[in-house]
Amino acid sequence: MDYLELMVPLGERSYQINIGTGLLAQCGEKIAALTDSRVLVVSNPTVFQLYGEVVLNSLATAGLEVHQALIPDGEEYKNMTETMQVIDQALHLQLDRGSVVLALGGGVVGDLAGFVAAIYQRGISFIQIPTTLLAQVDSSVGGKVGVNHPQGKNMIGAFHQPRLVVADLNTLDTLEGRDYISGLGEVVKYGVVWDKALFDYLETHIEQINQRHKSCLQHIVYECCRIKSDIVAQDETESGLRAVLNLGHTFGHSLEKLGEYHRYRHGEAVAMGIVIACFMAEDLGLISTKETARIKALLQGLQLPIQVPQYDPEAVYNGMLGDKKASNQGLRFILPTGIGRFTMADNPDKDLVLKAIKRAM
Ligand SMILES: NC(=O)c1ccc[n+]([C@@H]2O[C@H](COP(=O)([O-])OP(=O)(O)OC[C@H]3O[C@@H](n4cnc5c(N)ncnc54)[C@H](O)[C@@H]3O)[C@@H](O)[C@H]2O)c1
Numbered sequence: 001m002d003y004l005e006l007m008v009p010l011g012e013r014s015y016q017i018n019i020g021t022g023l024l025a026q027c028g029e030k031i032a033a034l035t036d037s038r039v040l041v042v043s044n045p046t047v048f049q050l051y052g053e054v055v056l057n058s059l060a061t062a063g064l065e066v067h068q069a070l071i072p073d074g075e076e077y078k079n080m081t082e083t084m085q086v087i088d089q090a091l092h093l094q095l096d097r098g099s100v101v102l103a104l105g106g107g108v109v110g111d112l113a114g115f116v117a118a119i120y121q122r123g124i125s126f127i128q129i130p131t132t133l134l135a136q137v138d139s140s141v142g143g144k145v146g147v148n149h150p151q152g153k154n155m156i157g158a159f160h161q162p163r164l165v166v167a168d169l170n171t172l173d174t175l176e177g178r179d180y181i182s183g184l185g186e187v188v189k190y191g192v193v194w195d196k197a198l199f200d201y202l203e204t205h206i207e208q209i210n211q212r213h214k215s216c217l218q219h220i221v222y223e224c225c226r227i228k229s230d231i232v233a234q235d236e237t238e239s240g241l242r243a244v245l246n247l248g249h250t251f252g253h254s255l256e257k258l259g260e261y262h263r264y265r266h267g268e269a270v271a272m273g274i275v276i277a278c279f280m281a282e283d284l285g286l287i288s289t290k291e292t293a294r295i296k297a298l299l300q301g302l303q304l305p306i307q308v309p310q311y312d313p314e315a316v317y318n319g320m321l322g323d324k325k326a327s328n329q330g331l332r333f334i335l336p337t338g339i340g341r342f343t344m345a346d347n348p349d350k351d352l353v354l355k356a357i358k359r360a361m
């Protein structure tokens with residue numbers, strides 16, 4: 001399969017995203033065209049065991065000096081302790097300002113490695129090789145990098161754009177079912193909030209998506225990256241428009257927290273959050289019951305959860321108040337106003353929010 005190329009247009013920080021199959025074995029050439037410096041590959045044991053060798057070989061064949069740093073597998077390791085371990089290693093290897101950090105893994109590895117690249121010697125080059133669907137459609141693009149603090153997710157971070165993103169669709173074959181499905185939660189988000197054509201495509205390709213057909217995935221990853229890069233190009237540091245990508249996330253983060261980050265994958269929580277947002281929008285007369293039903297049917301067809309567990313609705317509400325995506329003035333929700341359209345609602349009536357949460361249970 002040929003690969004598709006997409007440019008994220010950010011002036012002198014512009015970069016390419018390559019989307020296709022068999023790209024890991026060719027990544028060395030691409031990267032050697034950007035740098036002749038040393039490369040620190042950051043990964044975790046799960047991903048490194050599967051894809052480390054092919055990436056390292058490709059880099060070495062292209063004449064690059066390569067090193068590796070592994071962090072343990074799991075969201076709980078996206079923290080400052082592991083960040084410091086990678087920095088210790090970079091210092092030990094005497095990496096300098098010309099060196100490159102390469103993230104090989106899902107969103108956890110990408111966020112942490114990108115943060116290291118953002119702060120090491122005031123910032124060095126960063127390359128993303130995302131290996132989960134979530135990372136390919138969302139976290140590897142846009143430059144948000146960071147780690148968690150015991151008091152909250154993604155509380156420490158920076159904006160640091162990669163210089164290249166290489167999304168090899170073959171890596172998605174080895175993803176566990178729920179990790180794959182989680183990525184689909186973010187995919188549906190783009191369709192609901194921004195692009196009716198993508199939504200229609202997803203609706204008519206449910207079976208192929210569930211079977212991970214490559215041509216279908218190539219289209220989906222391309223479209224999601226195109227949408228995200230459009231939005232990021234207009235609002236790189238989330239002063240306004242970029243917040244649209246938080247559809248389902250204000251509720252989702254609270255549900256993730258109530259499930260102690262184990263019960264639900266990120267994209268699963270986002271899916272339930274999208275349903276609650278639809279119910280709120282319905283109550284405000286912004287979206288029809290028919291459109292809500294379509295959105296729910298798509299989520300369900302993709303095996304995403306659409307029913308919120310029987311948590312105390314007040315607890316779900318309170319969980320959102322601590323969310324960093326709540327603006328200083330209070331809670332902000334992204335609400336769909338039809339498929340492919342949205343509005344922002346600041347500080348809606350608490351009863352309206354509770355009603356929507358209860359309805360989703
Ligand atoms: N920076 C952003 O803009 C942004 C956007 C969305 C999410 N995120 C962050 O992304 C993280 C979630 O990312 P994720 O869903 O990729 O989780 P993850 O990185 O934890 O990966 C999920 C699991 O899949 C495994 N894995 C990765 N690639 C694999 C492969 N090809 N084959 C088999 N197993 C593989 C991982 O080892 C892990 O166990 C969260 O920390 C979230 O905050 C960041």
Ligand SMILES: [Zn+2]
Pocket residue numbers: 138186249266270
């Ligand atoms: Zn997300």
